Amino acid sequence: MFDVLVYLYENYWRPDACPDHAQLTRKLSAMGFESDEIEEALTWLDGLATAAESYVGEQLPDSLRVYSVAEQEHLGEDSIGFVSFLESAGVLPPSMREMVIDRATAIPGGPVDLEDLKIIVLMVFWSLGEEPDALILDELFVAEEDRLIH
Template structure:
């Protein structure tokens, strides 16, 4: 599954001292050796390229800063992918300033880019981490989100 590959890459390369300048062919070979399907590997790498493109385009984004009173209206497709729990979690992350309007839209874009019908709150949390890690200037938000994700075992998040 594509989400498994993304999580594997994130944990292997982000939470380690391994050099991030990896040849794409070598990376594909490593993922095949780890047991992932080539088709899913390709989709995951395209997904990551699209995340990088979002980050590069964020400086020229048309997304305006919302006021505290604005509400995000989800499309039917987004509501199919994001259940009420996930939408509520995104709202919570905005309220505690982990996500901005712009990073929330990047998260929604990337989760809609996943080719899966099985999507849960834990998957959303990982997508949020990946987006925050890839957007410069969000180090504090990334750290807070990481704490939220890893403190789940201690019963802080339900």
Template structure:
């Protein structure tokens, strides 16, 4: 997957997931629309797969929940693919109760599922937004994140 998958996810969010317009009932119609918008069919399939895995992840057992004072240590792959700004954004979102520790792990999982050499801070914001949209009970956090995505002003200090 590459940046086109994120572009497709953004396109789908802005056109259908924000609640203003319902997506076509037939997935083939949606695939055709995305093809007409210029997205390669292989990338469209990867984006649909990414969204399916996101939807399935909510139903997966949460497992052991870390304590409030736990420390997240990034693996070498995570450290390489999530730069300091992206990791800082995750920490900021968690410290400001926008992301729970479980949601943070899901964001990291979905970011790494993009299979790109690195994930930019902007891409990570969109991933967080999509993860929060998929989590029941996270409406307030979702609204705060949506403000961050659409407001270009910096939201934290480095």
């Protein structure tokens, strides 16, 4: 599923630039993606659209997030730490944080792999038509072992 999401991010500026589900399914199939992977990604994206409608503007800028036990178990320590890092850096406002948490908890299994969470964060920005700044893109794309320390 995450490969499909990355493909969509790289090939479509915004969700509204994507063709309808039937045409997109055909295009993704032609690109070599499996049908169950495509269906899972499109269902997940529908949930992202719903989350975007319901969370934007609901949270106060200085709100505090307390994770339930179920969320802690599903997200895992690394993912919660990364979300907190993005919040403290001022790039993930509370409404987007809630979208990230909603979409991460929609992923079966757990805890959510940190690399998968980074794709989820990227897709939340994409769904809102926002592009994260260069430093955040670096954090989302460059593997930690490949970073240069100055």
